[in-house]
Amino acid sequence: MxxxxxxxxxxxxxxxxxxAAAAGLAACSPPEGTPGADSGSGASDAGGDGKSAKDTINLFMYQKPNGIFCPIAPSSGPDNQVMSLLFxxxxxxxxxxxxxxxxxxxxxxxxxxxxxxxxxxxxxxxxxxxxxxxxxxxxxxxxxxxxxxxxxxxxxxxxxxxxxxxxxxxxxxxxxxxxxxxxxxxxxxxxxxxxxxxxxxxxxxxxxxxxxxxxxxxxASDPYWSAPTAASGPYQFGEFKTDQYVKLTKNPEYREPAKIDNVFLKMVTADVATSQLGTGELDVAAISANDAESVEALDTVTITDVPTNGFVRACWNQTQERFKDVKVRQAFLCAVDREGIVKSALAGKGKVRNSAFDPAQTPDGIDEYAFDPERAKKLLGEANWDGSQSVKLAWIAGGNPDRDAAATVIQSQLKDVGVTVELQQVEGSFFTPAYKDRTYDITIYGGGDYKSEPFSTYNILATDRWNPQGGNNGYYSNPEVDAALKAANEAPDADDRQKQYEAAAKLENADPSQMWLYTPDTVWAVAKNLQGFTGLSIDKGFIDAQKWTFTA
Structure with a gap:
């Protein structure tokens, strides 16, 4: 061998x-040291002394964080953004x-x-x-x-x-x-x-x-984690002002001291973030792909596309009898034009997903669930779908325009095949109790990394990873998928692992665990005078923040 x-x-x-009141901040002149303030230090450049020309950086936070910055607590993407700078x-x-x-x-x-x-x-x-x-x-x-x-x-x-x-x-x-x-x-x-x-x-x-x-x-819910006093990352906790910002300050004990003294993560909507990039009130933001062209026209901003390793999904609550039927889940996939969502809501900056597994572990010949309302109607008929029942679709609106668009498309196109969908806009605090108590119908969310380590899919697919034991928020269960994943993880031979992952992907494609929607690119807009910024998938937070520096 x-x-x-x-x-x-x-x-x-x-x-x-x-x-591996936000809009109000743009309408006033904040005091120095708060988001949007002119915090220039007077330094001419980030030269040999390593000093940044500005001592404060303003980052876009696309949703409100839960505000519990504990590494083992249930977390949202914004919580991860904060923790990636602290720990x-x-x-x-x-x-x-x-x-x-x-x-x-x-x-x-x-x-x-x-x-x-x-x-x-x-x-x-x-x-x-x-x-x-x-x-x-x-x-x-x-x-x-x-x-x-x-x-x-x-x-x-x-x-x-x-x-x-x-x-x-x-x-x-x-x-x-x-x-x-x-x-x-x-x-x-x-x-x-x-x-x-x-x-x-x-x-x-x-x-x-x-x-x-x-x-x-x-x-994991102790008040300590609302304002942790000991950090190991380039920044330490400063202040959390509800609905406005999280402030972090430079960690004086970090092995490579940060060049920028203060970080503000600002909670604003996507449209406000785009506007504040133009006014200089934000230095970094993940923006809608549809705004990329107009933002790129700004003299002060550069645009970078970053492929993501997770995906956006609509997660069925499979403890409900209606969603236990595989034909219902297949019908939902066929009823929605996911390619159309990618083209319109993501300006083509993404790919439709047909499995929880990364494409590298997904074999050829699987069902692509192409947009086919007639097939969807047939499947729903075979499943004896009760059209008098409505379905509530919950998601956090405002921070991710593509998800807002996806929710609207899902509602409209499912209606065309006989499914009534009620849109339910929620806060981040909705999800933990809803999953725990199983009180939701369908939720839209994104994230995950199923490329860096394929076995990470076990956490969202396995029967013994039902929430809160893991990330299987839909209570999906397929013993054959469980067995194939375990066999892959235990195999010492790389080819054997690949075969087992492909087998698991084929099984999960035929028995959908969730309504896979798309894998989006993260489109970062970054101030041209900011050096050292490396963009990751938006839900993963930040990396090497100690290297960030502003030039004059």
């Missing part, structure tokens, strides 16, 4: 990497989807059977309050994440040696998490786990000294 067939440290990493993981997916070291000094050493993962931690790291960040913080973080009392999603960490005993009350520590010294962290699993790094090595590390006394049952 050649090297590409054997599961080694290189192939494990390679697999994981290939496959760091062992490894992070860069703009190309490759996992690169962050708190880790280098790539981990992986045993031949992919059951032991040894990380070397950077030396002399500190939290923003001056306390040392060591491998003990890693043991603590992963223990909290695997603790079913602290983390409803602890099932993702069930493969750790000793996790079952810990949660069962027969052990006080998780044997698969050890720190031989301050700069060495070791993870051991119960069996081969080729997808481990892409799944859990990107967990943001939490400060043991600041959070160890928080009660397990309320850990």
């Amino acid at each position: 050649t090297d590409r067939h054997i599961l080694t440290r290189r192939t494990v990493l390679g697999s994981a990497a290939l496959g 760091e993981p062992l490894l992070i997916a860069d703009a190309e989807g490759k996992l690169v070291p962050r708190i880790a000094e280098k790539e981990p050493e992986v045993s031949e059977d992919a059951t032991t993962f040894t990380f070397t931690i950077r030396k002399d790291l500190k939290w923003s309050d001056g306390q040392p960040l060591t491998a003990r913080d890693l043991v603590y973080t992963y223990t909290r994440a695997a603790d079913a009392k602290s983390n409803p999603g602890a099932g993702m960490y069930g493969a750790l040696q000793g996790a079952a005993e810990y949660n069962g009350g027969t052990a006080t520590e998780i044997s698969g998490l050890t720190a031989p010294d301050d700069t060495t962290f070791v993870i051991a699993t119960t069996g081969p786990n080729a997808g481990l790094l892409g799944q859990i090595a990107t967990l943001l590390v939490m400060p043991e000294h600041a959070t160890k006394d928080l009660a397990a049952e309320t850990f």
